[in-house]
Amino acid sequence: MSTEIKELKFTTFKTNIKYSVINKRVHNIDGLAKVTGRATYTFDVKLPNMLYGKILRSPHPHARIVNIDASKALAMPGVIAVATGKDTPGVKQGIWRRYPELCDEQILPLEKVRYIGEPVAAVAAVTEEIAEKALELIDVEYEVLPPVFQPLDAIRKDAPIIHEGVERNINVTRHIEWGDVDDAFAEAEKDGYIREDWFRTSSQHHMCMETRAAVSSFTPDGKLTVYCSTQSPYYMQALLAGVLDMREGDIRVIAHYVGGGFGGKFELDAAIFCSAVLSKKTFRPVKIVFTREEDFIASKRRTPMHYYIRTAMKKDGTFLAREVRVFTNGGAYTGMGATALYLTGFFCSFPYKWRGYRYDGYRVYTNTLPSTAMRGFGAPQAMFCSEQQIEWMCADLGLDPYEVRRKNAHTECYEVPGQAYIQSCGMTQCIDKIEAWAKSKGNLGPNRAIGVSAAGFMSGGIFNWFDTPYSFSSAVVVINYDGKVDLYVGCQEIGQGSNTTMAIICAETLGVKIEDINVYSGDTAHSPADLGAWGSRQTLMAGNAVKMAAEDAKRQLLEFAYAEMGLNIVYDLDIKDRWVHVIARPERGMKYEDLVKRAIRGKDGQRIIGRGYYTPHRKGMISPAYSYMMQAVDAEIDPETGKITLHEVMTAHDCGQPINPLGLIGQLEGAASMALGFGYLEDQPMDEGKILNPNLVDYKVIRATEMPKTDMIEIDTYEAEGPYGAKEAGEGLTNPTAAALGNAIFHALGFQMKELPITPEKIVNALKEKKEKQGK
Amino acid sequence: MEKRLITLNVNGIDYELYINPKTLLVEAIRDHIGLTGTKRGCDTVSCGACTVMIDDMSVKSCSILAVQAEGKKITTVEGLEKNGELSPIQKAFLDNGSYQCGFCTPGMLMSASAFLKENEGKDVTEEEIREGIEGNICRCTGYNSIVRAIESVVKGNYKEG
Numbered sequence: 001m002s003t004e005i006k007e008l009k010f011t012t013f014k015t016n017i018k019y020s021v022i023n024k025r026v027h028n029i030d031g032l033a034k035v036t037g038r039a040t041y042t043f044d045v046k047l048p049n050m051l052y053g054k055i056l057r058s059p060h061p062h063a064r065i066v067n068i069d070a071s072k073a074l075a076m077p078g079v080i081a082v083a084t085g086k087d088t089p090g091v092k093q094g095i096w097r098r099y100p101e102l103c104d105e106q107i108l109p110l111e112k113v114r115y116i117g118e119p120v121a122a123v124a125a126v127t128e129e130i131a132e133k134a135l136e137l138i139d140v141e142y143e144v145l146p147p148v149f150q151p152l153d154a155i156r157k158d159a160p161i162i163h164e165g166v167e168r169n170i171n172v173t174r175h176i177e178w179g180d181v182d183d184a185f186a187e188a189e190k191d192g193y194i195r196e197d198w199f200r201t202s203s204q205h206h207m208c209m210e211t212r213a214a215v216s217s218f219t220p221d222g223k224l225t226v227y228c229s230t231q232s233p234y235y236m237q238a239l240l241a242g243v244l245d246m247r248e249g250d251i252r253v254i255a256h257y258v259g260g261g262f263g264g265k266f267e268l269d270a271a272i273f274c275s276a277v278l279s280k281k282t283f284r285p286v287k288i289v290f291t292r293e294e295d296f297i298a299s300k301r302r303t304p305m306h307y308y309i310r311t312a313m314k315k316d317g318t319f320l321a322r323e324v325r326v327f328t329n330g331g332a333y334t335g336m337g338a339t340a341l342y343l344t345g346f347f348c349s350f351p352y353k354w355r356g357y358r359y360d361g362y363r364v365y366t367n368t369l370p371s372t373a374m375r376g377f378g379a380p381q382a383m384f385c386s387e388q389q390i391e392w393m394c395a396d397l398g399l400d401p402y403e404v405r406r407k408n409a410h411t412e413c414y415e416v417p418g419q420a421y422i423q424s425c426g427m428t429q430c431i432d433k434i435e436a437w438a439k440s441k442g443n444l445g446p447n448r449a450i451g452v453s454a455a456g457f458m459s460g461g462i463f464n465w466f467d468t469p470y471s472f473s474s475a476v477v478v479i480n481y482d483g484k485v486d487l488y489v490g491c492q493e494i495g496q497g498s499n500t501t502m503a504i505i506c507a508e509t510l511g512v513k514i515e516d517i518n519v520y521s522g523d524t525a526h527s528p529a530d531l532g533a534w535g536s537r538q539t540l541m542a543g544n545a546v547k548m549a550a551e552d553a554k555r556q557l558l559e560f561a562y563a564e565m566g567l568n569i570v571y572d573l574d575i576k577d578r579w580v581h582v583i584a585r586p587e588r589g590m591k592y593e594d595l596v597k598r599a600i601r602g603k604d605g606q607r608i609i610g611r612g613y614y615t616p617h618r619k620g621m622i623s624p625a626y627s628y629m630m631q632a633v634d635a636e637i638d639p640e641t642g643k644i645t646l647h648e649v650m651t652a653h654d655c656g657q658p659i660n661p662l663g664l665i666g667q668l669e670g671a672a673s674m675a676l677g678f679g680y681l682e683d684q685p686m687d688e689g690k691i692l693n694p695n696l697v698d699y700k701v702i703r704a705t706e707m708p709k710t711d712m713i714e715i716d717t718y719e720a721e722g723p724y725g726a727k728e729a730g731e732g733l734t735n736p737t738a739a740a741l742g743n744a745i746f747h748a749l750g751f752q753m754k755e756l757p758i759t760p761e762k763i764v765n766a767l768k769e770k771k772e773k774q775g776k
Numbered sequence: 777m778e779k780r781l782i783t784l785n786v787n788g789i790d791y792e793l794y795i796n797p798k799t800l801l802v803e804a805i806r807d808h809i810g811l812t813g814t815k816r817g818c819d820t821v822s823c824g825a826c827t828v829m830i831d832d833m834s835v836k837s838c839s840i841l842a843v844q845a846e847g848k849k850i851t852t853v854e855g856l857e858k859n860g861e862l863s864p865i866q867k868a869f870l871d872n873g874s875y876q877c878g879f880c881t882p883g884m885l886m887s888a889s890a891f892l893k894e895n896e897g898k899d900v901t902e903e904e905i906r907e908g909i910e911g912n913i914c915r916c917t918g919y920n921s922i923v924r925a926i927e928s929v930v931k932g933n934y935k936e937g
Contacts, residue, residue, distance in 0.1 A: 027870050034878030035866045037813020037853035041879060044812035209817045209825060209879035209915050259815075259879030260915050292818040495877025495916050662873040669918030670876060696822035696913065704906040704919040 020577050021508040022724055023658050028500045029519060030257070030493065039257040042213040042229045047285040050215070051080055053278050054131035055270055055288065056121040056138050057298060058113035061147035061367035061689030062160065065111060065140065068121055073137040078130035081281040082138065084121045085110035088277055089245045094334050095235065095267050096465045097242075102172065104163055105333035105370070107243070107273040113142070114162055114332035115369050116689050117298035122274035124286045149689050151306065151327045151364035162332065162365040169365040171330050172338045176345045178417035179356030184321030188312030192320060195393050196310040199385040202756040203329075203684040204302035204677070206374055207701055210259020211295040216275040217285040225252045226276060229259060231266040231494055232532025235466070237524045239268040240276060255522045261494040262674070263373035264299055266534050267335045296694035301684060302374035303340045303363075304329040307385040309348070313393060317404035321356035324348050330363040331370035336534075337363055339461070340371070343622075344378030346419065347735070348386050351427050351456040351628055352408040367689050373534060375671070376734035379457060380678060384756060387453035387739035392752060402435040405454050410628070412717075420620040424727070426654030426715035427454065430630040433652035433713045438632050448636035448647070451743025455631070457732025458623030459722065460537025462616045471613035473541040474528035475549040477506060479557070479608035481600055483578070483593040485510060487549075488520045490530025491542035496730055497663035498538045502546045504659050505723050509550035511575025512592060536728035539659060540625060543723035544614040553610025560599040561590070616721075625719045625727040628654040631736040633676075634708075635744040639767055642760030644680050644741075646708035651733065654715040657725035667730030669710045673702045675737030680758045782846050786811065787855030797843050801835075802826040804842035805852060813853040813882045817913065824912030827883035828852050834890035836883075836911070853882035856889065864934030865889055868925035876916030884912045888926050900930055 033039040070082035085108040094103035108119055121138050125131035148154045148162070154169040162169050188194050214228040224246065230236050233253040241248040258265065271288040278286040290299065306327040312320040326344060330337050345359035394401040409427040416422065431454065438450045460472070476488040487506050493499040503517040510516075520526050530542060558573050561580050565573070565588075572583045581589030599608060616624040634647040649672045658664050681700045685692045693699045718725035742753045751766045777797055784791050786809060793808050805814050805828065816838060817825035826837040829851040856863040865888050868874070875881040891908030905926045906919070914922065928934065 031870045034875050034881050035869045037882045260877040666873050669920045670916045673918035695820045696818045697820050704909045707919045
């Protein structure tokens with residue numbers, strides 16, 4: 001029996017409200033600090049009496065630590081302390097706190113090292129140079145163990161065991177299933193079309209411009225302050241408390257300016273942990289900054305995946321079922337990789353309706369740099385495979401790929417059976433717009449074509465494997481006597497513009513100007529707990545919390561306005577552009593500043609304080625809302641050299657109500673540059689577990705001269721769950737690009753790229769192969 | 777190696793430094809003078825985060841020694857504004873949202889400023905602007921908003937001071 005696709009009866013609606021602040025072009029509120037060099041990053045922090053730390057790293061991919069002798073290093077003048085695993089509570093930590101078996105990483109391990117670059121000891125000295133020299137004086141005796149580097153080797157019975165008790169090195173498995181998959185495949189076997197393909201996606205490094213950095217300061221009263229480059233101060237506070245055996249409230253984490261994150265900075269890293277341990281030993285501030293090489297070899301990376309997809313469709317292009325099997329190279333530890341395993345499996349179904357869908361994912365430990373979250377969080381890998389296969393199936397059957405995508409696309413009020421409730425959805429409109437755009441370009445000439453890919457993404461995760469006892473997002477709004485508003489949020493600004501987005505939402509809700517809002521974020525001492533910047537969660541979750549807090553404060557203000565103005569009870573009041581007024585007669589009113597003064601007098605001098613919070617409920621398994629998009633890449637390939645020239649990237653995008661248009665364009669363009677890099681440039685080749693390109697000479701990222709023109713068509717939708725109808729924008733835009741590039745190459749040259757990145761070498765080889773086949 | 781007393785002119789001010797002659801200019805600026813606007817993003821002269829202007833030319837300050845910059849006019853991001861008034865390129869960056877995390881921004885601004893100085897009064901193409909900032913990596917913006925900002929200054933949309 002096949003599962004019927006259930007159309008839910010939600011009401012999605014559009015509003016004709018004219019906003020004062022939302023969707024207006026405003027300067028980023030951190031902009032002035034950033035264009036004048038005033039923004040102070042962890043990299044710039046210098047505290048009195050500060051020491052400098054350096055980390056000794058394992059040269060072996062897999063070895064038992066027999067003994068560490070630091071006596072010579074300690075004897076060196078200028079060296080103040082050395083820390084090894086023995087100086088720590090020895091706690092194995094991880095971000096999946098609900099699952100102790102997935103908390104498997106002990107920074108400064110006591111027993112074993114599991115990848116090249118893993119920290120084994122840390123030195124604090126009066127200068128960085130002395131700390132670096134002291135590393136050479138630490139004797140570590142290793143018993144080298146046999147390593148394994150590839151997931152398909154690591155699952156073999158005779159493979160070395162990386163974590164005791166973990167059979168076949170299988171770290172996490174994930175199964176997602178709905179509908180009757182076998183029944184649908186049987187139907188396709190009779191009278192339909194089935195295709196199966198294997199793909200391999202590569203590693204990608206976050207390559208944040210600011211490398212991992214921390215300054216920790218532990219004082220004799222038992223309190224620890226940590227400046228660090230992180231996407232989630234709250235996570236760092238909670239994780240540090242766990243590994244240092246301290247109370248969360250005794251740890252203050254500060255991250256005012258963060259030089260990029262992209263998914264790489266919300267796990268506890270060695271810069272943060274080792275600086276804290278050394279500071280606890282010395283009672284002095286300790287600063288650790290990773291070199292670029294350390295960042296490449298010993299932070300984390302995008303999860304490389306082996307993908308198998310079998311897809312069944314009717315001959316008219318109606319999708320029937322899909323079966324997906326994925327083995328991911330998890331590297332040495334779990335981290336956020338477990339989430340990537342889940343999300344890649346879910347998003348490989350996106351953005352289409354399937355009668356049956358089955359996914360089995362296996363995350364496999366290897367003796368390599370651990371893999372984790374990176375912008376798109378498993379979805380770019382899924383789309384690279386899925387959207388190319390769909391394109392090939394359409395070509396196999398002679399079907400119009402736009403029509404096939406439209407026919408199967410998610411629509412509003414759709415339930416992904418047992419998984420997700422889709423409310424707003426502009427997928428069809430996105431396809432229409434891109435189709436019209438691509439067709440308007442006409443024939444582009446030889447070796448050049450437009451490739452497209454659809455995609456969607458979540459607006460924050462519903463899951464709570466971190467086991468936080470707090471609301472996912474919280475906000476506090478304080479209105480002062482002069483009408484200025486202090487907004488306290490725990491959502492984290494990492495360059496994506498969340499401070500500005502929250503200020504816009506707060507100003508719109510209160511009816512004031514954006515310059516009336518002071519945002520206080522990035523400091524656990526005053527910011528309420530919030531899970532931080534990952535999974536595209538902040539605009540929706542923190543945005544809802546801010547809206548609620550501002551509404552709470554506004555309600556308190558308006559109580560005084562009603563009393564003051566003596567209106568008939570049927571009249572409603574509102575505030576817009578600092579003018580408190582009767583909605584039906586906007587000229588009747590009073591100044592916001594005057595109302596604030598009276599309200600505070602009326603409250604016996606108390607400032608007006610509004611509180612808001614958000615935790616998703618009853619929204620399925622994945623996310624409260626989903627963005628949709630289709631992207632087109634116009635690419636030209638030199639058939640001699642395989643060199644790709646990118647002419648244009650065009651995106652039709654449904655992010656609900658845009659909040660900050662300048663930020664949105666920035667997210668689109670930034671995502672395109674990072675995702676194009678994933679498509680044809682970036683990789684971390686290894687030899688016996690050693691990364692061969694740990695520097696910016698050999699690790700190529702897109703530069704200004706390679707970046708194509710980018711443009712965007714916004715699709716007008718309203719998301720009922722989001723603040724003012726908004727949903728995610730920015731991370732999801734990383735998802736379609738590599739697939740669209742692959743499809744452009746398919747249409748330009750006629751062959752199928754199943755491995756990332758699509759380098760000139762691979763293109764030349766594929767061309768050679770094609771010629772040989774034609775010759776035969 | 778014996779330390780040396782040198783004088784560096786940064787943003788119009790002479791700083792006397794007693795330093796190891798092997799000290800890089802970026803170290804002198806950040807660690808000795810204490811101007812932390814200038815960043816470092818690599819150890820291989822690849823990323824451009826440490827770009828400053830020396831006599832109106834853009835130079836990666838990790839690629840030269842402090843002693844080599846003696847007697848020259850060094851400008852860092854802190855030297856772009858005059859009495860609280862932003863320079864045209866800083867204003868254009870604000871208007872175009874040409875930064876996100878902001879870590880590459882000081883270096884990017886200095887490359888852009890040097891490019892603008894070099895091409896003052898000339899017609900420049902978009903390709904030339906892109907080449908002007910090719911040495912600077914930005915991981916956040918995808919560069920196009922930066923190119924738009926430089927273009928708008930070239931077009932004369934922003935006036936000095």
